[in-house]
Amino acid sequence: MPWPAVEPSQFIEREIERRLMSAYRSSSLKTEAQLSLELNLQGTHQVGSSAQARTSLVPNTQPRDAKPRLLLMGLRRSGKSSIASVVFHKMPPNETLFLESTTRIQKDSIHSFMDFQVWDFPGQLEYLEPSFDLEDIFGSLGALVWVIDAQDDYLDSVARLNRTILTVQQYYPGINIEVFIHKVDGLSDEYRQDTFQDIVQRISDELSDAGYENAPVHYYLTSIYDYSVFEAFSKVIQKLIPNLSTLENLINTLANNCGFEKTYLFDVLSKIYIASDTRPVDMACYEMCSDYIDVIVDISELYSWDHSLRKPKGDQVQEAESHVVLHDETMIHLMEMNKYLCLVSVIRNPEAKEKKGLIDMNCRTFQDALNDVFSRSWEQEQEERAAAAAAATSAAE
Numbered sequence: 001m002p003w004p005a006v007e008p009s010q011f012i013e014r015e016i017e018r019r020l021m022s023a024y025r026s027s028s029l030k031t032e033a034q035l036s037l038e039l040n041l042q043g044t045h046q047v048g049s050s051a052q053a054r055t056s057l058v059p060n061t062q063p064r065d066a067k068p069r070l071l072l073m074g075l076r077r078s079g080k081s082s083i084a085s086v087v088f089h090k091m092p093p094n095e096t097l098f099l100e101s102t103t104r105i106q107k108d109s110i111h112s113f114m115d116f117q118v119w120d121f122p123g124q125l126e127y128l129e130p131s132f133d134l135e136d137i138f139g140s141l142g143a144l145v146w147v148i149d150a151q152d153d154y155l156d157s158v159a160r161l162n163r164t165i166l167t168v169q170q171y172y173p174g175i176n177i178e179v180f181i182h183k184v185d186g187l188s189d190e191y192r193q194d195t196f197q198d199i200v201q202r203i204s205d206e207l208s209d210a211g212y213e214n215a216p217v218h219y220y221l222t223s224i225y226d227y228s229v230f231e232a233f234s235k236v237i238q239k240l241i242p243n244l245s246t247l248e249n250l251i252n253t254l255a256n257n258c259g260f261e262k263t264y265l266f267d268v269l270s271k272i273y274i275a276s277d278t279r280p281v282d283m284a285c286y287e288m289c290s291d292y293i294d295v296i297v298d299i300s301e302l303y304s305w306d307h308s309l310r311k312p313k314g315d316q317v318q319e320a321e322s323h324v325v326l327h328d329e330t331m332i333h334l335m336e337m338n339k340y341l342c343l344v345s346v347i348r349n350p351e352a353k354e355k356k357g358l359i360d361m362n363c364r365t366f367q368d369a370l371n372d373v374f375s376r377s378w379e380q381e382q383e384e385r386a387a388a389a390a391a392a393t394s395a396a397e
């Protein structure tokens with residue numbers, strides 16, 4: 001079924017407005033589940049650099065303290081801090097105009113479905129000099145994200161990246177090198193493609209001259225003013241998830257059996273998708289799913305305040321669940337999987353609304369499988385902390 005002829009964002013806006021109005025009218029909207037999503041969002045603001053902000057859901061195969069590290073590198077003013085702030089701290093893109101130049105390495109611990117660190121390097125730092133310990137910087141398995149300002153002269157940046165790759169490859173051949181050709185919002189489509197080709201060509205020529213034919217370098221066109229930087233970060237993070245193929249298989253099975261057009265497993269905090277079915281990613285669809293998370297979180301916030309007249313109508317499900325049917329009968333279906341992740345699917349089948357119960361049931365089955373894949377360590381930790389706090393309180397009494 002074709003998409004509506006309007007821009008997806010405008011369309012979503014109108015739809016959001018309509019849904020919000022009807023949400024206001026409905027008194028049954030406040031569920032425990034929605035509150036739980038709302039708490040997730042509040043956690044975002046706290047998460048920042050606070051290492052204690054959250055406990056974490058750690059994939060089974062990784063020891064608790066093995067935190068993959070993402071290194072954000074590039075020349076000065078290329079946009080590294082802006083990317084980190086927009087993706088991980090929900091900073092509105094316009095506010096990055098006021099960011100000051102980074103003077104020392106900014107280390108940020110992100111606690112979500114998987115713990116990882118983001119290190120933002122000052123552009124002027126000469127980390128390849130002997131005074132720096134390469135092991136300290138590149139020693140932890142992760143990715144090097146090199147940010148190139150595509151609106152500026154990029155030859156220096158490319159040359160420095162090549163030097164970095166050649167050094168890093170000698171000692172850490174396993175490290176993923178991700179090149180963000182950034183600030184492409186200011187470039188025409190044609191110029192954007194030319195810049196992309198030119199940068200890729202320059203880097204691969206130099207690497208093959210140095211004997212590295214298949215260095216693991218990946219390229220992305222990014223901007224903080226659209227979803228491209230989230231999409232790129234999704235791809236970067238996915239490479240660090242040990243269970244990715246299992247997750248993809250599970251999502252494929254669910255999507256095929258339920259006739260979903262596209263399904264994403266989102267990290268609610270950052271709105272990075274950590275896995276999806278293996279059909280090609282459609283940006284409009286991704287944007288719509290991502291926006292829908294905002295709608296649900298916003299609605300949850302509206303109804304999260306205690307109100308004496310509000311009473312739960314019967315048993316509440318643990319996790320948030322919501323769907324919306326758009327005017328072209330496309331359904332967006334969202335189900336919270338655990339405190340960090342939610343599953344958002346696009347269903348273009350007019351019969352979907354009659355089979356909502358079946359869809360929910362299949363998503364719950366997927367949820368069980370997902371929680372088998374990931375350990376429930378964050379819940380255990382929470383329980384342990386609550387027990388310790390209770391013990392401390394009773395000892396004090």
Ligand SMILES: Nc1nc2c(ncn2[C@@H]2O[C@H](COP(=O)(O)OP(=O)(O)OP(=O)(O)O)[C@@H](O)[C@H]2O)c(=O)[nH]1
Pocket residue numbers: 074075076077078079080081082083093095096097098099100101102103121122123124182183184185186222223224225
């Ligand atoms: N047009 C456009 N501007 C961007 C984008 N990303 C960042 N900027 C702007 O680029 C400028 C520099 O951004 P920063 O994030 O401070 O750059 P940085 O790489 O951290 O700089 P140093 O800390 O000096 O190394 C800011 O004015 C941002 O608003 C983008 O995607 N598009």
